[in-house]
Amino acid sequence: MIVDLFVNNITAFVTSVGYWGIFFLMALESTMFPLPSELVMPFAGFLVANLTFGFWTVLIASTLGCLAGSLFSYYLGYYGGIPFVRKFGKYFLINEGHMKKSEEWFANKGDITILIGRFIPGIRHVISIPAGVSRMNVFEFSIFTVIGAGIWNAILIGLGYLLEKNWKLVYAYTEYVDMFIVFILAIALIYYITYVISERRKRKF
Numbered sequence: 001m002i003v004d005l006f007v008n009n010i011t012a013f014v015t016s017v018g019y020w021g022i023f024f025l026m027a028l029e030s031t032m033f034p035l036p037s038e039l040v041m042p043f044a045g046f047l048v049a050n051l052t053f054g055f056w057t058v059l060i061a062s063t064l065g066c067l068a069g070s071l072f073s074y075y076l077g078y079y080g081g082i083p084f085v086r087k088f089g090k091y092f093l094i095n096e097g098h099m100k101k102s103e104e105w106f107a108n109k110g111d112i113t114i115l116i117g118r119f120i121p122g123i124r125h126v127i128s129i130p131a132g133v134s135r136m137n138v139f140e141f142s143i144f145t146v147i148g149a150g151i152w153n154a155i156l157i158g159l160g161y162l163l164e165k166n167w168k169l170v171y172a173y174t175e176y177v178d179m180f181i182v183f184i185l186a187i188a189l190i191y192y193i194t195y196v197i198s199e200r201r202k203r204k205f
Contacts, residue, residue: 030069045160066149077132118148
């Protein structure tokens with residue numbers, strides 16, 4: 001089972017590498033790499049409970065890892081976003097007009113978008129790219145990434161600490177929450193695609 005494979009690899013890596021392992025895995029989690037923080041941080045919380053790790057060191061290492069991965073994605077969007085949209089945007093129903101709206105959105109609401117995005121599965125992996133494409137202020141981006149990631153990581157560490165050897169239950173239950181959120185996002189995406197298609201049809205007449 002793929003989850004068991006993830007768990008075995010994660011636990012072995014963190015146990016052998018230590019805090020740097022937490023930093024590295026959370027940096028990956030903050031890019032487009034499909035690595036759930038719900039598998040990494042509760043295990044770190046378990047290690048805090050048995051005194052292998054310290055809470056604050058884990059929290060700092062994980063949050064800095066999130067920031068490093070997020071900045072990588074941010075600059076990926078910053079330097080490659082516009083050319084990507086011009087070349088491939090039509091395949092994703094995105095054009096430069098949408099990019100302009102995205103810039104305006106992040107200029108006005110980028111802080112709360114980044115903050116809330118850290119708590120949404122799927123979104124937290126990619127939210128940094130549109131922030132970079134939209135040229136969101138990198139200092140504000142970093143601050144709200146640290147706040148959001150820090151809160152999320154602290155919650156997962158706390159759950160792992162409380163559950164100890166049953167830390168894997170965190171992922172088992174958050175998976176259902178993730179599925180519900182993904183369902184809502186899928187509905188929103190379908191609505192968006194329908195809206196774009198209807199707008200294009202109106203322009204033709």
